Amino acid sequence: MVETKEKETKRQFKAETKKLLDILVHSLYTHKEIFLRELISNASDAMDKLKFESTKGTDYVDKDLPLEINIWADKDKNLLFVKDAGIGMTRDELINNLGTIAKSGSEEFLKALSESKENVNNIIGRFGIGFYSVFMVAKKVVVKTKSYLKDEPPMQWESDGMGGYTVKPLKEEMKRGTIVEIHLKDDMKEYTEKYRLESIVKKHSSFISFPIKIENETVNTIKALWREPKSSIKKEQYVEFYKFLTYDTEEPLDIIHSSVDAPIQFSALLFIPKRNLDFWGLNREDYGLDLYVRRVLIQHKNKDLLPEYLSFIKGVVDSEDLPLNISRETLQEDIIFNKIANSVTSQVLSFLSKMAEKEPGKYKQFWEAHGKIFKLGYSDYANQEKYSKLLRFNSSSCKDEKELISLDDYISRMKKKQKEIYFILGNSRAAIELDPHLEIFKRKGIEVLYLFDPLDEFALTSLLKYKDFEFKSVDQADIKKISKMEDVDENIKEKEKLSKDDEKHFSSLMAKIKDILGDRITEVKESGRLLDSPAVLVNPDNSMSSTMQKIMHITGQTKSIPKKIMEINKNHPLIRNLIKVFKNDSNDEYIKTVAEQLYESALLMEGYLTDPHEMVNRINKLLEKSSDWYVTIKDLKK
Ligand code: ADP
Ligand code: MG
Secondary structure, three states, X not given: OHHHXXXXXXXXXXXXXXHHHHXXXXXXXXXXXXHHHHHHHXXXXXXXXXXXXXXXXXXXXXXXXXXXXXXXXXXXXXXXXXXXXXXXXXXXXXXXXXXXXXXXXXXXXXXXXXXXXXXXXXXXXXXXXXXXXXXXXXXXXXXXXXXXXXXXXXXXXXXXXOOEEEEEEOOOOOOOEEEEEEEEOHHHHHHHOHHHHHHHXXXXXXXXXXXXXXXXXXXXXXXXXXXXXXXHOOHHHHHHHHHHHHOOOOOOOEEEEEEEOOOOOEEEEEEEOOOOOOOOOOOOOOOOEEEXXXXXXXXXXXXXXXXXXXXXXXXXXXXXXXXXXXXXXXXXXXXXXHHHHHHHXXXXXXXXXXXXXXXXXXXXXXXXXXXXXXXXXXXXXXXXXXXXXXXXXXXXXXXXXXXXXXXXXHHHOOOOOOOEEEEEEOOOHHHHHOOHHXXXXXXXXXXXXXXXXXXXXXXXXXXXXXXXXXXXXXXXXXXXXXXXXXXXXXXXXXXXXOOHHHHHHHHHHHXXXXXXXXXXXXXXXXXXXXXXXXXXXXXXXXXXXXXXXXXXXXXXXXXXXXXEEEEXXXXXXXXXXXXXXXXXXXXXXXXXXXXXXXXXXXXXXXOOOOOOHHHHHHHXXXXXXXXXXXXXXXXXXX
16 A cells, blocks of 8 residues: 555654653743754764664665764754754654654653652753754754665654644655754744854764764864873863763763773773762663774663663773674673673772772762662672672761761671671661660670661672671571670679579569460560560571561561560569569469560561550550559659
């Protein structure tokens, strides 16, 4: 049915495209000039793609067309033209590529917009928002294009950026590539001025690797900055290139520029951004380094040059030693490519190690921005030692939640006989410091790492150990060994020992509590770890870690509350009193009330108490009784 193809096709934009257009058309964004950056970037991509096809040996038309971008204006008609000799588009490609928003910038922009409280204007420029940004300045856009494939006819796409667009065969002859014809809005005449266009290109597109000509005059100096000797590059050039690459408005935190000659030649120019450029957590696709082979771009955002935990790094890698016709699919299996990847990874880790040592302030900034992603590196077994050295934690020796220590710091402060590195997980420093599990560690002056993210525990448990020291959660530590260590706190007064008789009653009291709580706990034991708390729940040996249990509970994989051991502190005044009550009447209701309350308080601390009603009720009754006693003691009863 050649006939239908000859005719004009009218189509509507997809819903998300309409949304984007609506935002762009109506935004009062003051830097509308970035539309040119986007069109030039598309033109450059189209020519990169052509180069790539040609290195693969694909046949294409108009082989002698120069690969350059031409920009010119028609002042009288208020028109602006951007032309390239790239890969062009077929009819179907026009519909698919310009009818729906492309994967990269625009979609992320919409996502960031829906998730951020910021104004459109503050974030628009940070994204490659793509082709549609042209509608910030245009009342109509005509795209004329001829695919690089021989049998494809030239096509024309036209839209006013409102509801839809039309696609039809182009009447006139056309060489390979694309011309974007922009019918500027009446108040956008400035974009027909040569000096204005020139300054925009210099500002946003100076690193495009094809000549950009405005009215036939080349305005960019094409330089593969990463191939230049380090000594010849000024800081501003690096920063400019970084901003070009990332759309970041700030300078990078640091720059890694290296050139290796043997055994494999490659240059890498890498940047550590100041902040996390990924606005929405860990499930992003937008990362990777640009891979060049002999200055030809082979792949944008290659995801195999660096492991995912270093995905915050931006930049380019260029090698002489990879074959130009390498396909993206076989890259991963290429031995040379893998050697380059390993080398780049180890360069980044060494760079960070040096930063940690020489510029701790800067390293802290790095950690705050990218630590969350970096922590995922626990599975990089080849670099485990370097990686572990770079980890940072808050710990009991820090003065506040902000301070960070390394595992080497921890080891340097370890007690003589200490063989393990202890950690505890909690929501905040304040919450952790109230955790009864910590009491024995405080008493013995043993440092404990404070983890605020379950991922940290995953990382530590997968690492198993650092140097010779195993990681141990405080609730799985060997308390017997720790109890034998010396107290550091001189203010701890040895409690008066229980008499033999009371010891017996204490044992029976524990049996009684087990009776009361029944199947909800595995056993009741005397605690060696408590100082200020009367009771605590601990994991039986070899059970799942508390974090795992909590994660399964939160994710709904199990509804049941894990059965734990209840440990009782016989030196706590409450328990001492309870022994007295028990001695007098072993079936006193008060014992039941206290046992239930201790159990539920512990559950509450561990985050398992789902229904507080019974507990609140019990507390109110206890308060009522204690107020009675208080009034009696104070002799306030009339
Ligand atoms: P992105 O560049 O992030 O993919 P754009 O909105 O800028 O998104 O462009 C959408 C798509 O339209 C591109 O992916 C490309 O396939 C196609 N396209 C745009 N401009 C050109 C051009 N000058 N030559 C060939 N294809 C183009
Ligand atoms: Mg684009």
